[in-house]
Amino acid sequence: MTDSLPITNRSRLRRSHPRGHFDRETINAILDAQPLCSVGYVMEGKPYVTPTLQWREGNHAYWHGSSASQALRAGRDAEVCLSVSILDGFVLARSGFHHSVNSRSVTLFGTAFKVEDPVEKLAKLTRFVNGLFPGRYADLRPDTAQDLKATTLLGLKIEEGSAKIRSGGPNDEEADYALPIWAGVIPVQTEIGAPIPDPRNLDGVAMPEHVREFKLGSAYGKKQE
Amino acid sequence: MTDSLPITNRSRLRRSHPRGHFDRETINAILDAQPLCSVGYVMEGKPYVTPTLQWREGNHAYWHGSSASQALRAGRDAEVCLSVSILDGFVLARSGFHHSVNSRSVTLFGTAFKVEDPVEKLAKLTRFVNGLFPGRYADLRPDTAQDLKATTLLGLKIEEGSAKIRSGGPNDEEADYALPIWAGVIPVQTEIGAPIPDPRNLDGVAMPEHVREFKLGSAYGKKQE
Ligand SMILES: Cc1cc2nc3c(=O)[nH]c(=O)nc-3n(C[C@H](O)[C@H](O)[C@H](O)COP(=O)(O)OP(=O)(O)OC[C@H]3O[C@@H](n4cnc5c(N)ncnc54)[C@H](O)[C@@H]3O)c2cc1C
Ligand SMILES: Cc1cc2nc3c(=O)[nH]c(=O)nc-3n(C[C@H](O)[C@H](O)[C@H](O)COP(=O)(O)OP(=O)(O)OC[C@H]3O[C@@H](n4cnc5c(N)ncnc54)[C@H](O)[C@@H]3O)c2cc1C
Ligand code: HEM
Ligand code: HEM
Incomplete structure (x- = not known):
């Protein structure tokens, strides 16, 4: 429950440190x-x-990605920094200096490794597809051995890193609250649009639930753990 | 019009190179x-x-950011890579392998420099605020000399880099189009929510047009150049 990452020299927040979080629950929620x-x-x-x-x-x-990819080849067995960031809104203050954004972000550090075992690799890719679109993988034309060979999967143990979260309204200088300046927050969200069926879908193929009900993060957060 | 960045060894796309773009118009539109x-x-x-x-x-x-910031201090007069990426949708294919995302992204390389001249620095920060919120800077309590001193501004000349764009439906193996599998695109958009006024706004302070009409990228794209 209170499982947290150690605070290292590299992951310790020096700016706005009260916004830092090291517990896995917070970090995982942002990654998901x-x-x-x-x-x-x-x-x-x-x-x-x-x-x-x-x-x-x-x-x-x-x-x-591709087994020939520069990013995956250079990342393998080497130090990487993985960053996820979500912009939740613009924070409009009464001076330029105090403008900010509401956001959630995670920074992870470590040595990436390649998943070599073909059975494990397929299991992880299946989970990737089903994590986004619950149940989809079983409906698909199975991936070929050749396709799997062309695919490289890198992993990173979540053991060094941090989350940073800002929410709420502006924090202005006390004197500035007396000024007739509009301040507040403009929220920013990610919106899922109406699915666009491929014109070459066969007649009578219905839109599956994992498309109709698609939500970012839903499968990881709710259905698989 | 056809002003393009040179294709260097570092910026040449090796994967999916037909999706690569080097013209400034495409690169600028994604940055904006x-x-x-x-x-x-x-x-x-x-x-x-x-x-x-x-x-x-x-x-x-x-x-x-802060003049004390690790990222800004390490980036100054040093090589940086600046990446902007926009997720426009999930592309659902008939095999796992052919799943993809629609997206627009830019990668820039170069040596970042610090904007030292205080007049230029203020002009750039003003443009930052007004670029997001047209006309806002003039309404604000002016930034103090001390606040400006605490602020570091880094710049990067856009001279080496690339854009990459994918759009449209899935590209499946020809044989797979005969399978009764739903394929298509789930669009993803950024949505601006209803502004939330700060509870400490003074009575009678109206919501300005730059808040009511806020759009990402509108000011840069349409009003300032
Ligand atoms: C939203 C989004 C999600 C993505 N998801 C995946 C994924 O899950 N798996 C995957 O393999 N790839 C994904 N990509 C594509 C990924 O960014 C790379 O383009 C791709 O992996 C090829 O990597 P590489 O290192 O082999 O590129 P190379 O083509 O070898 O890179 C050479 C040069 O091309 C340019 N370049 C490469 N990629 C980009 C880019 N995206 N934008 C602008 N310039 C670029 C850079 O200048 C780079 O130095 C995604 C891209 C976006 C925008
Ligand atoms: C959407 C968004 C927009 C932002 N815009 C700006 C901006 O315009 N200007 C600005 O100065 N800052 C911005 N930030 C904050 C920025 O990411 C840094 O947190 C901040 O600039 C301090 O940088 P630093 O290198 O001094 O951090 P330090 O506190 O010195 O970093 C030390 C360690 O803290 C951790 N850390 C730092 N930042 C983050 C983070 N964002 N998420 C998770 N862990 C982190 C890392 O482990 C890092 O190695 C933004 C963040 C987000 C998510
Ligand atoms: C929902 C699941 C998936 C999504 C959203 C997805 C997304 C992507 C994206 C965005 C790219 C980059 C394309 C580009 O460079 O323009 C990519 C590349 C790639 N993907 Fe996936 N993918 C998924 C599942 C899979 C699976 C299951 C496999 C293997 C069986 C796979 C194998 C590959 C390979 C080999 C590449 C590199 C292609 C190349 O550069 O030639 N993907 N994927
Ligand atoms: C619309 C305009 C602006 C936005 C959206 C914005 C956004 C941000 C964000 C998100 C941060 C990071 C906060 C954190 O680390 O948690 C930041 C930091 C900072 N900003 Fe801005 N900013 C804006 C304008 C300005 C201006 C005009 C100035 C200077 C006059 C300024 C000076 C600073 C400084 C000094 C920091 C570092 C704060 C610290 O770490 O102590 N900003 N800004």
């Missing part, structure tokens, strides 16, 4: 809410950032 | 559409990624 992440890695001493999709299973985060 | 970015930098040989807000003026991108 937003599959889009940015993976940072170093090649020849220089920084690279690649947007990709992550998913969580227990105390690990995973991501996937 | 999404202020949230991830800045990658290297400290002691290790990768760090920090979510932050970027804004564009002409051929430069800028971001700001």
Whole structure:
């Protein structure tokens, strides 16, 4: 319940530290809410950032792509920094300086590893598909051995990192509350649109529940753990 | 009009290269559409990624924060990678392998510089505020010299990088179109919620147009250039 990551020199928040969180519950909730992440890695001493999709299973985060991918090859057995960030709103204050955003973010550090075992790899990819779209994998044309071979799966143990959360209205200087300036929050949300069926869907193929009821983060949060 | 960035060894797309774009018009449109970015930098040989807000003026991108910030101090006069990514939808195919996302992203590389001149710094910060909320800066309590001193502004010349765009439905194996599997796209959008006035706003202070009509990317795209 109060399972927390240790606070290391690298993960300790120095700015706005009261907004920092190290408990797994908070970190996991943010990872589960937003599959889009940015993976940072170093090649020849220089920084690279690649947007990709992550998913969580227990105390690990995973991501996937081509076995020929630069990002996956450079990340394997090397230090990475995985960042997830969700913009929840703009905070409008009475001075420019006190403007901010409401947000939830996670930063993870560690050495990424490659999932080599083909059975484990398929199980994890199945979980990736079903985590987004509960039950979908069983409906699909099975992936071929060749496709699986072309796929690299990297994992990162969630053992060093932090979450940071800001919510609520502006924090202005006390004197500024007397000024006739509109302050407040403009909320920002992610909205799921009406599904667009492929024109080549066969007649009579109904839209499955995992499409009709699609919600970001729903499967991980509610149905699988 | 056809002003494009050179394709360098670092910015050339090796995966899905037909989705790559190097013209400034495409790159600028993505930067202007999404202020949230991830800045990658290297400290002691290790990768760090920090979510932050970027804004564009002409051929430069800028971001700001505390003069004491680790990310801004490590990024200054050093190589950074700035990544903006927008998730536009989930692409559901007839096999797991062909699932994808629709998205727009930009990756920029270069050496970040600090904007030292106080007049230029204030002008850029004013543009940051007005870029999000047209006309707002003039309504605010002016920022103090002390607040400006506590603020560091980094810039990056947009001269090496790339955009990548995927749109449309799934691309399945020809044989798989005969299968009775629902395929298509689940669109994902960013939605702006109803503004929440600060309970401490003075009576009679009306909600300004830049709040009522707030749109992401509107000011940069339409009103300022
Ligand atoms: C929202 C989103 C989700 C994604 N999810 C996944 C995923 O789950 N799995 C996956 O494999 N890929 C995903 N991608 C694509 C991913 O960002 C990479 O483009 C892809 O993985 C190829 O990586 P690479 O390192 O082999 O690229 P390469 O093509 O070798 O990269 C070479 C250069 O191309 C440019 N480049 C590469 N990718 C991008 C980009 N996205 N935008 C702009 N320039 C780029 C950069 O300059 C880079 O240095 C996603 C992208 C987005 C925007
Ligand atoms: C959507 C969004 C927009 C933001 N916009 C801005 C902006 O415009 N300007 C600005 O200054 N800051 C912004 N931030 C905050 C920014 O991410 C940093 O937290 C802040 O700039 C302090 O940076 P630092 O390098 O000094 O952090 P430090 O506190 O020195 O970082 C030390 C360690 O704390 C942890 N940490 C730091 N930041 C985060 C984080 N965001 N999430 C999880 N762990 C973290 C990491 O483990 C990091 O290694 C934004 C954050 C989000 C999520
Ligand atoms: C819902 C599930 C999935 C989603 C949302 C997804 C998403 C993506 C995305 C966005 C890319 C990047 C494409 C690009 O570079 O433009 C990608 C690449 C890739 N995916 Fe997936 N994927 C999913 C499932 C799978 C599965 C199950 C497999 C393996 C069986 C797989 C194998 C690959 C491979 C090999 C690539 C690299 C393609 C290339 O660059 O040639 N994916 N995926
Ligand atoms: C619309 C305009 C602005 C927005 C949306 C914005 C947003 C932010 C955000 C999200 C942070 C990070 C807070 C955190 O670490 O939790 C931040 C930090 C900061 N901003 Fe801004 N900002 C804006 C304008 C300004 C201006 C005009 C100034 C200077 C006059 C400024 C100075 C700073 C400073 C100094 C910090 C560091 C605070 C600290 O860590 O102590 N900002 N800003």
